[in-house]
Amino acid sequence: MPDAILIKNGHIVDPSQGIDGVGDILIKDGKIVRIVLQSDRATVTAAQSHYHTIDATGLFVLPGLVDIHAHLREPGFEYKETIKTGTMAAVKGGITSVCCMPNTNPVNDNKTVTEFILRKTYAEGSCYVYPIGAITKGQKGEELAEMAMMHEAGCVAFSDDGRPVMSSLIMRRALEYSRALNVPIISHCEDMSLSEGGVMNEGRLSAQMGLRGIPYASEDAMVARDIILSELTGGRLHIAHVSTEGSVRLIRQAKERGIKVTAETCPHYFTITEDAVKGYNTNAKVNPPLRTQRDVEAIKEGLRDGTIDVIATDHAPHHRDEKLQEFDKAPSGISGFETALSLSLRLVYEGILTMSQLVEKMAIISARILGIDAGALKVGFDADIVIVDINREFKVESEKFLSKGKNTPFEGWTLKGMPVITICKGKVYDWRQNE
Numbered sequence: 001m002p003d004a005i006l007i008k009n010g011h012i013v014d015p016s017q018g019i020d021g022v023g024d025i026l027i028k029d030g031k032i033v034r035i036v037l038q039s040d041r042a043t044v045t046a047a048q049s050h051y052h053t054i055d056a057t058g059l060f061v062l063p064g065l066v067d068i069h070a071h072l073r074e075p076g077f078e079y080k081e082t083i084k085t086g087t088m089a090a091v092k093g094g095i096t097s098v099c100c101m102p103n104t105n106p107v108n109d110n111k112t113v114t115e116f117i118l119r120k121t122y123a124e125g126s127c128y129v130y131p132i133g134a135i136t137k138g139q140k141g142e143e144l145a146e147m148a149m150m151h152e153a154g155c156v157a158f159s160d161d162g163r164p165v166m167s168s169l170i171m172r173r174a175l176e177y178s179r180a181l182n183v184p185i186i187s188h189c190e191d192m193s194l195s196e197g198g199v200m201n202e203g204r205l206s207a208q209m210g211l212r213g214i215p216y217a218s219e220d221a222m223v224a225r226d227i228i229l230s231e232l233t234g235g236r237l238h239i240a241h242v243s244t245e246g247s248v249r250l251i252r253q254a255k256e257r258g259i260k261v262t263a264e265t266c267p268h269y270f271t272i273t274e275d276a277v278k279g280y281n282t283n284a285k286v287n288p289p290l291r292t293q294r295d296v297e298a299i300k301e302g303l304r305d306g307t308i309d310v311i312a313t314d315h316a317p318h319h320r321d322e323k324l325q326e327f328d329k330a331p332s333g334i335s336g337f338e339t340a341l342s343l344s345l346r347l348v349y350e351g352i353l354t355m356s357q358l359v360e361k362m363a364i365i366s367a368r369i370l371g372i373d374a375g376a377l378k379v380g381f382d383a384d385i386v387i388v389d390i391n392r393e394f395k396v397e398s399e400k401f402l403s404k405g406k407n408t409p410f411e412g413w414t415l416k417g418m419p420v421i422t423i424c425k426g427k428v429y430d431w432r433q434n435e
Ligand code: DOR
Pocket: 071, 103, 161, 162, 163, 188, 285, 286, 287, 288, 316, 317, 331, 332, 333, 334
């Protein structure tokens, strides 16, 4: 990276500081040193010849995105993804901070695994990685993991994602610890006794396709339980990948009552429905499953009115051969890093969110929930920045993904709006050069 970079004339958006206007950003030694808006009747001019200048005229300049929910698969499933390939794919998607879920092998349920992930990131990662520790040992739901030790080692949140914590007592204890440690518990809400054996949304389509369904009640029942436990304990509850109308309603009511709950959804839950699995398309198999148009509308409303705080990717790369199995046997998950921002921009085009609100949901609020210094264009912060061309169209071609996971239900879609430059960890990536 050149010693100094000047991003000129871009539309800078950072609602955490009330910034929404055209201006310049000056970066020195990887840190933001000045932000000047044209409305202040000033531009950064000093010694411009020494700077690497990026002309951002007509482009949006946003904080690098903070993804609160992703799977990097290392250690143990390097054939699906590694920290090296996953972080590179994240950066391509404009994401500069990634939280990685603990369902690795071994599970990240102790500080040795946490430290391994951080060491690997330091050596090979293109962006920042924040490990999420398991709530229970081996994610078995039976015994709490050493949360305090993992927190000390660098875990920013705890989750058994991929599996629910079925025991209410263990969830209660986890929430009590979360309160003491002041970290969120990220809950994968699924009542396994209701979802058992299910592979898609339960309804007419699952009956037609002859596949076992997962009812919305499987998610809603656990969201309700966890909200009640959060109220009981005062612990910090964050609901992962909201997919149902009922969850949105329950979270809205809980927030109205002042309970400490936050929630995320993912682009696939507000973009497509269960129809995407027609033809037994395993790339649309995900857990929780894609639901109905009614759920999609409720999630959009939840995003609009602030019930859903955050958009996360739930980037879940799988190997092509695994997804080539029969629908019942194929693993659940969507490779999300390289389409998340473009799919989410559709909410801005539809008038559901403003660009500022999108930045809040994809960077600022996620960083706040995690308690990390990221997701904002603040003087003194690392220059983690994504420059977006909202008019540029591209075709989703998973072969071109930098992620090893080619499993996307958006193959062949034409999307409008994409990151054209990402700046992270002292490097400038200009994605236009590879086109
Ligand atoms: O679809 C999913 N895939 N949902 C999860 O909760 C886990 C994830 C994975 O790890 O593949």
